[in-house]
Amino acid sequence: MPELPEVETTRRGIAPHIQGKRIRDIVVRNSSLRWPVPVAELQSLQRCQITSVERRGKYLLLSTSKGTVIIHLGMSGSLRIAKADEPPMAHDHVDLTLSDGAMLRYTDPRRFGCWLFTSEDPYDHELLNELGPEPLNDEFDLEYLYQASRGRKVAVKQFIMNSHVVVGVGNIYANEALFLAGIHPKRAAGKISRQRYERLVPAIKEVLGQAIEQGGTTLKDFVGGDGKPGYFKQSLNVYGRGGEPCVTCDRPLKEIRMGQRTTVFCKFCQT
DNA sequence: ATAATCACCTGCTCGC
DNA sequence: TGCGAGCAGGTGATTA
Secondary structure (H helix, E strand, O other): OOOHHHHHHHHHHHHHHHOOOEEEEEEEOOOEOOOEOOHHHHHOOOOOEOOEEEEEOOEEEEEOOOOEEEEEOOOOOEEEEEEOOOOOOOOEEEEEEEOOOEEEEEEOOOOOOEEEEEOOOHHHOOOOOOOOOOOOOOOOOHHHHHHHHOOOOOEHHHHHOOOOOOOOOOHHHHHHHHHHHOOOOOOEHHHOOHHHHHHHHHHHHHHHHHHHHOOOOOOOOOEOOOOOEOOHHHHOOOOOOOOOEOOOOOOEOEEEEEOOEEEEEOOOOOO
16 A cells, blocks of 8 residues: 555654553554564553654654654555544454553554564664665755666666665656656666756655645555545556556557566656 | 565456 | 456565
8 A cells, every 4th residue: 555655644644643642552463464563572662652653764663762663554554543442353453552542553454564663773773774865855866866876777667666775666656756757667777867867856756745745645445544545546647547548648658567566657758 | 786586465356 | 156367555585
C-alpha cells in the first residue's frame, strides 16, 4: 500500500491520538512479520509516554523515554485508531492500547511490514542509518541527485527507487515523476544530463508533495490514520493506465516490467 | 561497489 | 464453480 505520502498521511492521522499519551499495553497476535516482533521489549514500554511520532522515509518512529518503536507498513500494512474494545479481524497483528481507551491497530495481510524496538537513537539503527535524503527536504536538490547518478548504469527508474539514493519514491510515484520530467524510465541514470535532472528533482518533489496534500493514493483500501481514503488516484497520469491515452499526446501508454515492477510511460513524451 | 534476482506472504483477478 | 498463473503500494538478502 504505502509510499512516502501514504506513510506521512498515516503519521498525521495517528499522531494527534497517541502523542503525549501513555501506553497501556502492546498486544501482539502474530509476531511473524518481516522480522520477529520483539514482544517482550515492546511490552516493557507499558506506562511510558509517547513523546514523538516521526517519519523517516517510509518508517514511522514512536518514541518514549525508554526507546523507540520502529514501524514499517511493507506492501499491505496500515495503522488506524480504534476503540480498545473493537474485536480484531484476521490480519490485525498488533494493538498498542493507550491509557485513555484509544488504540493504535496494525493490520497487514502480507506481513511484509515490521515492528521493531531500539533503545538507541533510532537514526543510528541499521535500517535507517544509510538512508538517502528526504525528497521534500532542501538537501535533496539538483546537485545532490546529479552527482549521485554519475557512473551509475542502473536504469533511472530503479535509481530513484533506491532508498540509499533518496527515500520514499516507490513504484507509483517513480512512474509519475518520470512522466512529469519527460524521461524514459530505462535510461541509464549516469547518462542523463544535468538539464534533465533539473526537471526530475522538482517532478519528484511535486508528485510527492501533491500526494501528501491529497491524503495519499488509495488503490485498494488504503485509509489514513483517520480512516479517510486518499484522493491522489485521480491525479495519476500513467500508473495503472497502460494502453490508455497519454494525457499529453493522446497516444497509448506503454506498459513493461522493470525489475519485477510494472512500469508505465509514454514512449513519445518520455525520451 | 554495483546490478540483477530472489524471497517473504496473502488476496484478488484473469483465463481456461 | 473451480483451479492455477500472475500480479499487487517494499526492501533486505543473496548471487554474480
